[in-house]
Amino acid sequence: MPKVTLEHFAQRKQQILQDCIVCFSRKGFHQTSMRDLCEALNISAGGLYRYFGSKEEIIHAMVEEDHTQWLSAFSTLSPDLSFRDSLVALAAMAEQIYTTSREINSVWLQIHAESASNPTVQKLIEQHYRSFSKMLEQVIKRAQARRELTSHFSAAVLASFIISAFDGLMMRMVVDSTVSSKKLSRDFVNIITQLTDNREDAA
Amino acid sequence: MPKVTLEHFAQRKQQILQDCIVCFSRKGFHQTSMRDLCEALNISAGGLYRYFGSKEEIIHAMVEEDHTQWLSAFSTLSPDLSFRDSLVALAAMAEQIYTTSREINSVWLQIHAESASNPTVQKLIEQHYRSFSKMLEQVIKRAQARRELTSHFSAAVLASFIISAFDGLMMRMVVDSTVSSKKLSRDFVNIITQLTDNREDAA
DNA sequence: TTTTAAAAAACGAACATTCGTTCTTTTTAT
DNA sequence: ATAAAAAGAACGAATGTTCGTTTTTTAAAA
Incomplete structure (x- = not known):
């Protein structure tokens, strides 16, 4: 049998x-x-x-693979963390996802490029960002409610900005081999937290 | 004849x-x-x-096209501008370059992806970023000297961050059709300037 | 335990297309 | 008349995919 x-x-x-x-x-x-x-x-x-x-099917599977990887990573994030610690944790996740198998970085970038000419991929990525943004906005809103993060910007805009910064960092790592991801991502966290922390907005 | x-x-x-x-x-x-x-x-x-x-030659020409376009754009930037105005001007350049012919955005992203598997392209892009970074560092250093910008971070790190953020924004525009580039890039300038302006560093 | 039948898994030659490029020919403009 | 510019048929190599065949694995029958 x-x-x-x-x-x-x-x-x-x-x-x-x-x-x-x-x-x-x-x-x-x-x-x-x-x-x-x-x-x-x-x-x-x-x-x-x-x-x-088909070859296409492999591509789709890769998108979904990365998506679920990030979803599960995000789900481990405790709501009690400070904004800075949340960012640090997220950066660490990116480290883990994008450097344990260094290749994913380049594939992820390729997928983004692919989305411009491939509606199916485009839809998958758009949906990925939608849910990713939502989760990050939660973190931001909590931090704003706790007043440890400036409310000068909406959570949606801040989330967009942070995601873009790290996407750009990932892009840079692919393009420039001399970039040290560990050092740079730490710098990025420092900049973002310093720039978004709450000081009695005297502007 | x-x-x-x-x-x-x-x-x-x-x-x-x-x-x-x-x-x-x-x-x-x-x-x-x-x-x-x-x-x-x-x-x-x-x-x-x-x-x-060859087809390759077309690709190379596209990289160089974008490169020279940015070089000439940067050369029009007056050193007398405030940091914020410099950023605004740069964002406007990006607007002009990346939306007068909306297609360049997607091609630029493809070129980045291509660089992972194409050493020639990788070299061209790396060199592009090198000179681009240099120019942006100049702007940052001037602003730091004038004390209108925090010196908490090195010019190199800040330049890296800003470029990454805008690269990420560009990436987002390709992937998510609902993004309004005008609104988002203005938000980005606001965030960066707010976050980097000089306040008697009481941390 | 050994045999056996059957289905799942893997193989790899073969298919029609399409690829980037070349090369000879024709057209165009001086 | 002459040479640059454009044309487009033709080339071999490579593409994604299919499909008939072989191998392996399994569990029931002997």
Whole structure:
């Protein structure tokens, strides 16, 4: 009779996805052929297509992978943390997500670029940012309520700004190899917290 | 006898480059074939190859195009401006560069992604940021000398931060169609200036 | 325990297209 | 008449995907 796999299948699929990420980060989606993938993963074409029905499907899976990774990371964030500590924790998550497998960085950037010409990807990313923004706004609003963060700017605008700054940092890390992510992200946290902390707004 | 073109040639080349940018922004470098370009530009393969020796060459030309555009924009920046006004002016330049031809945004993002797998592009971009950073540091140092800007952070770090924030903003504009660049970039200038202005550092 | 049947998993040659580029030819403008 | 400019057919290589075949794995039958 058959083989009673299920989680085994999912596990293998996950492993394949990770390997694909490495390949894509090195050569780019559209420069990496299915043949390239097969060779690198030691799998045949037919084998690979059992796990992902198309190249597109792999791309979508990568977006969702990153999305869920961030969701679960965010869920571990205690509401009791100060604004600064929340930021520090988020930066640490970014460290962990984006440097334990350094390749994700480049793939994530590629996905953003892809979204300009790929409506499906665009929709996935937009939705990712929507929920991500929401969560960050919660943190900001709590900090503002506690008066440890200036209320000069709306939570939505601040969230947008912070996300952009870190997206830009990620971009920079891909482009400039001399950037030390650890040092820079710490600098960024310092700047943001210093710049947003509450001082009896004497402007 | 020959045709005495020269600037005519350069002019046509520039026009072709602009049209390529539009095409690439809609479909992406690697999804846009030379045939696609030829059809869209109403030119033959042989004709196109007279202006650019390869697809790569077009990409390089786009990077350099953006680079020189920013260089000339920066050179118009008066040293007498306050820090805030300098930022406002820079944001206005970004507005002008990135919204008069909205497509450049997406292409610029693609170029960043490309740099991860294309050493030549990576080198071009790295060099672009190097000179861009230098110029911004000048502005920051002047503002710090005038004591209208906190000296809590080094000019290099601040420059890095500001560039990242605006790169991230650009990225966001590509990904999220609902973003109003005008409003957001103004918010960003407000945040940065508020957060970096000099108050007798009572921390 | 060994055999066996059946299905899942993996393989890899083959498919029709499409790719970037070249090259010969034709047109255009002096 | 001459040479630059444009054209577009043609090239081999490479693309994503399919599909018939082989291998492996499993659990019931012997």
